[in-house]
Amino acid sequence: ANNVVSDLMKGVVVTIRENADVKEAANLMLDKQVTHIPVVTDDYKLIGIVTSWDLSKSIALNTNLLKDIMTTTVKYCYADESIETVARMMSEYDISSLPVVDEDMKVLGIITTDQISHLLS
Amino acid sequence: ANNVVSDLMKGVVVTIRENADVKEAANLMLDKQVTHIPVVTDDYKLIGIVTSWDLSKSIALNTNLLKDIMTTTVKYCYADESIETVARMMSEYDISSLPVVDEDMKVLGIITTDQISHLLS
């Protein structure tokens, strides 16, 4: 069926480390053509997220530290959740993606409003 | 019904002029909490688009001119088109929004994958 997160999520995820700088994040977005990058630890656990919208903060505040622009109160979901649930969550928080994690907070994938919108086409 | 662009689009659109600089675009995205800004002429005709993803180009290439990062081959849609059609168009071109224009290319609104995804919640 087409109705849980694992059916739709991108399993290959572009990720970044907390001590990276804004330039690295920008280059990663450019090369990999992505707008949302989960921030992870050495062993791939989710600790934050940085998006192309956060780059606007970096330009406005003139800062090059990822820590200054990333979001640490990151919202996430699980692979077995329904598409309706994650669509509602993203709408409620005005966010365009949710990293998918396992019970140890390891990043398994990412789901975005682009992918959900594609279901209607 | 909930199935044409005008039912869903945001009628209030944040827009910008071609001679603006990247800093202005970044500040606009930050203040208005948007990720896609149609570029318009004096009389509100669509001539391009700049998105938060384009900011990654500005940081990578170290440029402050909007002209260097905006997309001029802008895709758009009309208010009476079906949601399925615009969802398919955005998926095909890997874009997250379409400005809505009238027959004179005047910007009437904008539709995004966030709004379409919200329909499934």
Ligand SMILES: C[S@@+](CC[C@H](N)C(=O)[O-])C[C@H]1O[C@@H](n2cnc3c(N)ncnc32)[C@H](O)[C@@H]1O
């Ligand atoms: C309020 S949204 C508005 C723009 C757009 N919808 C987006 O998601 O980027 C922008 C902020 O949401 C944050 N954000 C995006 N995805 C998130 C997630 N899964 N959890 C928490 N914050 C997130 C970004 O770090 C950014 O600071």
Ligand SMILES: C[S@@+](CC[C@H](N)C(=O)[O-])C[C@H]1O[C@@H](n2cnc3c(N)ncnc32)[C@H](O)[C@@H]1O
């Ligand atoms: C290929 S997309 C990938 C990232 C994301 N899906 C987005 O729309 O920004 C990024 C590029 O698409 C362009 N773009 C976004 N909306 C567009 C539209 N309606 N028409 C033409 N290009 C568009 C942006 O200017 C940006 O250079």
